[in-house]
Each structure stands twice: as C-alpha cells, then as structure tokens.
Amino acid sequence: MDAILLQILNGLDKGSAYALIALGLTLIFGTLGVVNFAHGALFMIGAFCAVVLSRLLSFSKTVIDETRTDFLGNPLKVDLPYMHQWFGEAAGQTIIDWSVPLAILFSIPIMFAIGYAMERGLIRHFYKRPHADQILVTFGLAIVLQEIVKYFFGANPIQTPAPPAFTGSFDFGALVGLDPNTIIYPYWRLIYFSFAVVIISAVFAFLRFTTFGMVVRAGMADRETVGLLGIDIDKRFTLMFALAACVAGLAGVMYAPINAPNYHMGMDFLVLSFVVVVVGGMGSMAGAVLAGFLLGILESIASMSQVIDYLPGINQIVIYLVAIIILLTRPRGLMGRKGVMED
Amino acid sequence: MFGLNRNDTLLLIVVALLTMLAPFLLNPFPEGSSLAQFNGGYPDLMQRFVIFGIFAIGFNILFGLTGYLSFGHAAFLGVGSYAAIWMMKLLTMNVVPAIIISVIVAGLFSLVVGYICLRRSGIYFSILTLAFAQMSYALAYSVLTPITGGETGLQPKLSDPRILDAAIGSGVTPRANFFGIEMGTSWQWDWNGWVFTFNAGYYLAAVIMLVAFYLSIRIFRSPFGMMLRAIKTNQNRLNYTGVNSKPYTLAAFVISGMYAGLAGGLLVAMDTQVGPERMFWTASGEVVLMTILGGVGTLIGPVLGAGLIKYMENILSKINEGLLQKWFAFMPETAGDAVVTVLGLFTGKGWHLTLGLLFMIVVIFLPGGLVEGGKRLFGIGRRKKKAPPAASPPPTTTPAE
Structure with missing residues (x-):
C-alpha cells in the first residue's frame, strides 16, 4: 500500500508535465486545427529560460578584496555578483537562489512573444495544408530550435537547482497518518504538481468564465459563424496559440530543477505527450489532462520492482502498450469527440 | 524494356549509370587538393547512399502512394538487421542468406504491425506505428537482451556456430562475403592524382538497389499502384464503390516493411554489427525527412533525398x-x-x-521536394519557348501623394 502510494506520488510530477504539454497541444489543435510538433521545443525553451535567468542573476564582476590575500600575499580577486552589490549580500543571494520561481515571470513574456511570432510567421500559412505538412514543418522547426539551443548552451545538461527552502524532502507518510519514513517525497515535486494544477485550472477557468474564453470556445465549435458575427476570430486564436506556448514554457521552467535541462528534453517529452493527447482523445482538453496524469502514474507504478519481476521490461513500454490498446478499443481516445481528425 | 514505357526505361538506365559510375561521379576533386574533403566517393558513404536509398524507396511506396504517414519505419530496419546478424552468427558469413532472411522477418513483423495499425488512419496511424517502434526499441534495449545484445548490440564472433562455414572448415576471423568475395574488398585506381575506389560491397548493394528501384517503378505503374493512389485521393469514395481498401494498404505496408528489412540486412552485410539505436524514433524521422526532401510520390525523389541527407551528415x-x-x-x-x-x-x-532549415524551406516552398524544384527549373525555360507571356498589364506603381 505504501509502495503504491509512493509510486502514485512519483508519477504525479511526470504526469503533470505530460498533462501541461498535452493541454497546450490540444488547445492549439482545437483552436487552429494544427498538429504542432514543435510544442516539445517550447517546453525545452521554457526550461532554458530558467537557465538564462539564473545565469543573468549570478552575473558578477571581479573585484579585489583587500582584506583577504592569497598564499603569495597579494590581494585576492573575488567574483562579486551584481545582485550582492545592489541589494546587499543576504538579499542578493536570496534573489539568486530563487531564480527558478522568478523565471516564471521572466518566461511569460518571452514564451508569449515566441508563440505569437511562431503563429504569425509560420503556422498561419499552414491552415489550409494537409495535416502531414503541418506535422512536417513543425518537426523541422523543432529541429531548428533544438539545434540553436544546443549551439548556445552545449549538449550537456545544465543543473538548475530549486531554491534551498525547497530542495529537501519531507515525510509524506507521517502527514497522512501512515508509518513514518515509508514515503519520503521531495518538496519540489509537490510544488510542481500544485503548480500544474493551478495552471490547468487557470486555463480552464479562463476559457469557461471570461468573455474572451467564450468567444474562443464558440470559435472552436464553429469558426465560420463566429467570423460572420463580426468577431476577429483569427486574432483570438493567435493569442490562444501564444497562451499554449506559455503553458508549455511554464511547464518547462518549473521542470528545470527536477531534470537538468538539455537540448533534446523537448523531443523526449513530445513523443510521449502526443501519445497522451491521442489516448485522451484528440481535441478534448479534459481528456488530455486526465490521460497525462494517468499515464504518468501508470509509468511510475510499472517501474515498481514487484511489477518488473512479474513482467520484465514493462516499465519501458507501458505507455505505448496502453496507447495501442486504447486506440484499438476506443478509437476516439478516452474522451474524444465525434468527427475530430477522422478524415 | 522490362515491361516499362520509354520514359521509365530511360529513368532506370540513367539511375543505373549513375550508381555504376558513382565512384567517378562522387570523386570530382583530385586527392590532396583542398576540395578533396567534399569527395563522397569512399565506400562507406557510397554504401549508405544506396542502402538508405532502398529504405526511402520502400517508405515512399507506403507514404507516397497511400498517404499513410508511418513514424515507426525504423523498427523494420532494425528487425531486419537483427535477423541478418543472427543468420551470420548461426549459418554462414555469406551475405545472401542473411539478406533473404532479413527481408522475410521484416515482412512478417510488418504484417503483424500493419494488421493492427491500419485499423486507424491519419494521425492515429502515425502514433500507433510510433508506439510499436518505440516498444521494439525499448524491448531490444532491455528485456530482449539475450536476443539483441542490449546496449552493446551484436557482432559475429569467432566462437559462433556458423554451421555452413564450419562444414567447409575455417578458423579465420569472420568477414561478411558474397560467395568468397569479401564485402570490404576495394580496388583503387590512381589516375593523375584522382583516386577512385571500387568496393565490392558497394556494387552488391547498388545492384540490389537497382532491382528494388525497378520493382518500385513496376509497382507505381501497376493497377495495384493505381489502387493505392485511389486510397490516397479519396478512401471513402473507394469504399462506396464496393472496394475493400484494407488488403491494398496492408500489402503496401508489408512491401515497404520488406524494403526496410532489406536495407537493414544490407547495413549488416556491409558493417557486421547492430545496436538498438537503429530503431529509435529519430531514425524513423530521418527516413521521413529523406522522402519529403527528395519528393513524395515520385520515383527518384526518395533516392535523391537519402543521398543528400547522408552526404550532408558525412561531409558537412x-x-x-x-x-x-x-x-x-x-x-x-x-x-x-x-x-x-x-x-x-x-x-x-x-x-x-x-x-x-533546409527541410522547413522545402516543406514551405517546395512541397514536391527536390524533384519538383528540378521540374520548375526546367519548366521556366520550356514555358518561355512555348507560349509568349500572356498580355498582362504592366505593374502599376502607386503614385506618390
């Protein structure tokens, strides 16, 4: 029981990432009807926003410290971060340590701009082209984005730690009344999960309770009629694309402390996120979120040693296996609607 | 000739000449000159040109004719490779049985995968094939290690049984051969500073590619090929006319899987080792790139695309x-x-x-790939001769206010 609970918790953070990426993918597909293979690259760019901000904040200048000397007796040169200089040592260090949460604010305008530019510059020209062309051009774009990041940041993963307040673990078992020391869970993963829940609820609330969201939902249902009513639906759909890019970017920012960002993390997640979207049902946002968490948890349960002893190698293939079974038994996915992507 | 019309015969002859003379054509710069590194005429690269050409030709039979975009074709290449290497380990280092068995095994595997995946179409089909390929990759990496060698892969060893070779009696280090001619045998011709390399393995692969290319022309021109095109154009209408399209798509899927297996077997014949990374989804993505870059649904396009990508990979x-x-x-x-x-x-x-970038440019501006680009280039000259430009009003400039 403890072990299963632990695995469910372990699956939550990966499941959150799947759910966030899949939500963005579904949002883009539902509004623009475009299959975006570059969405994983947006996730990766988000993670690198965290890297960039933490580097920017720890920018330092070399000063000569007269009070300390090296072994020859010369004054020692030390790197003094600008943050320390401007805000004092303690406050400056706190700002540097909190670079990942701060990167949330930093990444929103960046991701929004990238998403907006992508839609206006490239995707817009592909509405009328077949889905295969959309897949291919965004696949090419993903390669390009990935290689540009690789050129500037190298091929190795870059460690981006969480703020020290959240680096440790806590005893989750004791909290819910189980034996202590059975379920030790890192703080940051719980934060990631809560963050994902907040973002997902925010997106749903935005679509459900605002006028803008209402127009977008109307446009998803019947684009032409909304256009005939004199509403510039294209403009709103562009904003939705930028919003989806932001969601992917934020998922990436917060994922940086869990998994050190490298240039191909986007592709790794993209393949699985597509499986998630298809399992959830193309075009259904609730389905995407549900399937994201479900597959994340399933993957983590399948990697328990008891399961592996019984079915060796199952942890590697469980997601694909489930996808195949679901697609063959429920062709529209878990919550798919009729008539989406069935040509 | 061979049941082809004039244009196709011409195309086949041109391709045959190009492949046979490749050692000259790909080595336009003399050895030792500063441009010598742009020479693509060394055996390893030439072999890759033709082998991935076969792979892309096969993929094009599926994607180009039926429009089903498979994102898991590398699985068949990998399965073919594993089958071939086991033939070399158990039976003989002669490449013929290895290549034959690789085609058969890949064909059977693609029959199973195709039977399941073809129940869905569109992006669902792509995801299903991707799922199968990723599963094969993950299994080859972990659980199937006794068969696949896991991360280290497989190589022929001196201690392998090799029943047929042992009957002849040999104690030499195993090398892949074609009835005694080793695949690695090369003959170099020095001519005024130019060095041309003629490699036995390359010529074997080139001949096989020509046969594969000939078969693909026949498939394109056959009633069967026509049926596949009909599936791409409008599957519903085909169903309404009372034709069951499933056997046709399945046949196309299996044929293209067998082409992939053939390419895998040849890869092993040229370089006797296999690893699971051959089945990773990036390898499947690569063959998609090759086909699109060259020109989907054209005969020669996939070969050109494969050549271009492999050349870039090695030279650039x-x-x-x-x-x-x-x-x-x-x-x-x-x-x-x-x-x-x-x-x-x-x-x-x-x-x-x-x-x-090249791929994006091709998809955006030249959806027909290099072949369409070539046609347009020739078309410009031809159209001018044929008809004088239609009387269009001269571009008017807006007057400045």
Whole structure:
C-alpha cells in the first residue's frame, strides 16, 4: 500500500508535465486545427529560460578584496555578483537562489512573444495544408530550435537547482497518518504538481468564465459563424496559440530543477505527450489532462520492482502498450469527440 | 524494356549509370587538393547512399502512394538487421542468406504491425506505428537482451556456430562475403592524382538497389499502384464503390516493411554489427525527412533525398572551425572571424541545423521536394519557348501623394 502510494506520488510530477504539454497541444489543435510538433521545443525553451535567468542573476564582476590575500600575499580577486552589490549580500543571494520561481515571470513574456511570432510567421500559412505538412514543418522547426539551443548552451545538461527552502524532502507518510519514513517525497515535486494544477485550472477557468474564453470556445465549435458575427476570430486564436506556448514554457521552467535541462528534453517529452493527447482523445482538453496524469502514474507504478519481476521490461513500454490498446478499443481516445481528425 | 514505357526505361538506365559510375561521379576533386574533403566517393558513404536509398524507396511506396504517414519505419530496419546478424552468427558469413532472411522477418513483423495499425488512419496511424517502434526499441534495449545484445548490440564472433562455414572448415576471423568475395574488398585506381575506389560491397548493394528501384517503378505503374493512389485521393469514395481498401494498404505496408528489412540486412552485410539505436524514433524521422526532401510520390525523389541527407551528415559535419578559418584566412581578421562564426553554426556539429532549415524551406516552398524544384527549373525555360507571356498589364506603381 505504501509502495503504491509512493509510486502514485512519483508519477504525479511526470504526469503533470505530460498533462501541461498535452493541454497546450490540444488547445492549439482545437483552436487552429494544427498538429504542432514543435510544442516539445517550447517546453525545452521554457526550461532554458530558467537557465538564462539564473545565469543573468549570478552575473558578477571581479573585484579585489583587500582584506583577504592569497598564499603569495597579494590581494585576492573575488567574483562579486551584481545582485550582492545592489541589494546587499543576504538579499542578493536570496534573489539568486530563487531564480527558478522568478523565471516564471521572466518566461511569460518571452514564451508569449515566441508563440505569437511562431503563429504569425509560420503556422498561419499552414491552415489550409494537409495535416502531414503541418506535422512536417513543425518537426523541422523543432529541429531548428533544438539545434540553436544546443549551439548556445552545449549538449550537456545544465543543473538548475530549486531554491534551498525547497530542495529537501519531507515525510509524506507521517502527514497522512501512515508509518513514518515509508514515503519520503521531495518538496519540489509537490510544488510542481500544485503548480500544474493551478495552471490547468487557470486555463480552464479562463476559457469557461471570461468573455474572451467564450468567444474562443464558440470559435472552436464553429469558426465560420463566429467570423460572420463580426468577431476577429483569427486574432483570438493567435493569442490562444501564444497562451499554449506559455503553458508549455511554464511547464518547462518549473521542470528545470527536477531534470537538468538539455537540448533534446523537448523531443523526449513530445513523443510521449502526443501519445497522451491521442489516448485522451484528440481535441478534448479534459481528456488530455486526465490521460497525462494517468499515464504518468501508470509509468511510475510499472517501474515498481514487484511489477518488473512479474513482467520484465514493462516499465519501458507501458505507455505505448496502453496507447495501442486504447486506440484499438476506443478509437476516439478516452474522451474524444465525434468527427475530430477522422478524415 | 522490362515491361516499362520509354520514359521509365530511360529513368532506370540513367539511375543505373549513375550508381555504376558513382565512384567517378562522387570523386570530382583530385586527392590532396583542398576540395578533396567534399569527395563522397569512399565506400562507406557510397554504401549508405544506396542502402538508405532502398529504405526511402520502400517508405515512399507506403507514404507516397497511400498517404499513410508511418513514424515507426525504423523498427523494420532494425528487425531486419537483427535477423541478418543472427543468420551470420548461426549459418554462414555469406551475405545472401542473411539478406533473404532479413527481408522475410521484416515482412512478417510488418504484417503483424500493419494488421493492427491500419485499423486507424491519419494521425492515429502515425502514433500507433510510433508506439510499436518505440516498444521494439525499448524491448531490444532491455528485456530482449539475450536476443539483441542490449546496449552493446551484436557482432559475429569467432566462437559462433556458423554451421555452413564450419562444414567447409575455417578458423579465420569472420568477414561478411558474397560467395568468397569479401564485402570490404576495394580496388583503387590512381589516375593523375584522382583516386577512385571500387568496393565490392558497394556494387552488391547498388545492384540490389537497382532491382528494388525497378520493382518500385513496376509497382507505381501497376493497377495495384493505381489502387493505392485511389486510397490516397479519396478512401471513402473507394469504399462506396464496393472496394475493400484494407488488403491494398496492408500489402503496401508489408512491401515497404520488406524494403526496410532489406536495407537493414544490407547495413549488416556491409558493417557486421547492430545496436538498438537503429530503431529509435529519430531514425524513423530521418527516413521521413529523406522522402519529403527528395519528393513524395515520385520515383527518384526518395533516392535523391537519402543521398543528400547522408552526404550532408558525412561531409558537412566534417567541416570544423579550424578548417573554416583556413578557408577565410584571406579576409580581414574581423570579417573572417564573423564569417567563420556564422558558418560554424551550420557546419560541424551544427549540421542538423542546416538540415532542419533546409527541410522547413522545402516543406514551405517546395512541397514536391527536390524533384519538383528540378521540374520548375526546367519548366521556366520550356514555358518561355512555348507560349509568349500572356498580355498582362504592366505593374502599376502607386503614385506618390
């Protein structure tokens, strides 16, 4: 029981990432009807926003410290971060340590701009082209984005730690009344999960309770009629694309402390996120979120040693296996609607 | 000739000439000259040209004719490779049984996968094939290690049984051969500073590719090929006319899987080792790139695309910063440095960037790939001769206010 609970918790953070990426993918597909293979690259760019901000904040200048000397007796040169200089040592260090949460604010305008530019510059020209062309051009774009990041940041993963307040673990078992020391869970993963829940609820609330969201939902249902009513639906759909890019970017920012960002993390997640979207049902946002968490948890349960002893190698293939079974038994996915992507 | 019409015969002959004379055509620069590194005429690369050409031809039979975009074709290549290497380990180092068994095993595997995946179409089909390929990759990496050798892969060893070879009696280190002719045998011809390499393995692969290419022409021109095109154009209408399209798509899927298996078997015949990374989804993505780059649904396109990508992979990635600096040494230092920095983005380790950009440009502006580009180039000259430009009003400039 403890072990299963632990695995469910372990699956939550990966499941959150799947759910966030899949939500963005579904949002883009539902509004623009475009299959975006570059969405994983947006996730990766988000993670690198965290890297960039933490580097920017720890920018330092070399000063000569007269009070300390090296072994020859010369004054020692030390790197003094600008943050320390401007805000004092303690406050400056706190700002540097909190670079990942701060990167949330930093990444929103960046991701929004990238998403907006992508839609206006490239995707817009592909509405009328077949889905295969959309897949291919965004696949090419993903390669390009990935290689540009690789050129500037190298091929190795870059460690981006969480703020020290959240680096440790806590005893989750004791909290819910189980034996202590059975379920030790890192703080940051719980934060990631809560963050994902907040973002997902925010997106749903935005679509459900605002006028803008209402127009977008109307446009998803019947684009032409909304256009005939004199509403510039294209403009709103562009904003939705930028919003989806932001969601992917934020998922990436917060994922940086869990998994050190490298240039191909986007592709790794993209393949699985597509499986998630298809399992959830193309075009259904609730389905995407549900399937994201479900597959994340399933993957983590399948990697328990008891399961592996019984079915060796199952942890590697469980997601694909489930996808195949679901697609063959429920062709529209878990919550798919009729008539989406069935040509 | 061979049941082909005049144009197709011409195309086949041109391709045959190009492949047979490849050692000359790909080595246009004399050895030792500064341009010698652009020579693609060394055996390893030439073999890759034709083998991936076969792979792409097969993929094109599925994607180009039926429009089903498979994102898991590398699985069949990998399965074919594993089958071939087991033949070499158990039976003989002669490549013929290895290649035959690789085609058969890949065909059977694609029959199973195709039977399941073809129940859905569109993006669902792509995801299903991707799922199967990723599963094969993950299993080859972990659980199936006794069969696949896991991460280290498989190589023929001296201790393998090799029943047929043992009957002849041999104690030599195992080398892949074609009835005694070793695949690695090369004959070099020095001519006024040019060095041309003729490799036995390349010529075997080239002949097989020509046969594969001939078969693909026949398939394209056959009633069967017509049926596949009908599926791509409008599957519903085909169903309404009372035709069951499933057997046709399944046949196309299995044929293209067998082509992939053939390519896998040949890869093993040329270089006797296999690893699971051959089945990773990036390998499946690569064959999609090749086919699109060359031209989907055209006969020669996939071969051109495969050649271009393999050439870039091998030649472009060799250009490093030092080399660039040497080339641009004649420029003033700052300008030279700037040029080197910019070009360095696109060459050496960054060749994928060039590939990605090229691919995007092709998809955006030339959906028919290189073949369409070539047609347009020739078309410009021809159209001008045929008809005088229609009387269009001269472009009017808006008057300045």
